[in-house]
Amino acid sequence: MDGKLSATETVRLTEWYSKNWDQHFKCPVCQSDKWQTGGHVVEMRPFRQGGFAFIQVISDCGYTIFLNASVMGVLDPLPVPAAPEKKDG
Numbered sequence: 908m909d910g911k912l913s914a915t916e917t918v919r920l921t922e923w924y925s926k927n928w929d930q931h932f933k934c935p936v937c938q939s940d941k942w943q944t945g946g947h948v949v950e951m952r953p954f955r956q957g958g959f960a961f962i963q964v965i966s967d968c969g970y971t972i973f974l975n976a977s978v979m980g981v982l983d984p985l986p987v988p989a990a991p992e993k994k995d996g
């Protein structure tokens with residue numbers, strides 16, 4: 908994946924926003940509601956397992972939130988990584 912959504916994923920994302928996003932949700936810092944959706948899926952890597960997210964940025968102050976793409980149902984859930992093999996010796 909290069910951060911761009913497939914056509915199916917784009918439909919899922921659009922449907923998620925139409926069902927879940929409050930157009931009047933205000934930034935907790937500056938109280939603006941001028942959110943802009945980032946054009947890419949970004950990857951976060953806490954410890955060993957990655958997570959994919961969408962960014963919402965408020966244009967007035969730069970406050971940013973992350974929405975987990977798998978929890979939103981836009982991307983398929985991440986596979987659980989195999990445990991590393993232990994080496995003898």
Ligand SMILES: [Zn+2]
Pocket residue numbers: 934935936937938939965967968969970
């Ligand atoms: Zn703000």
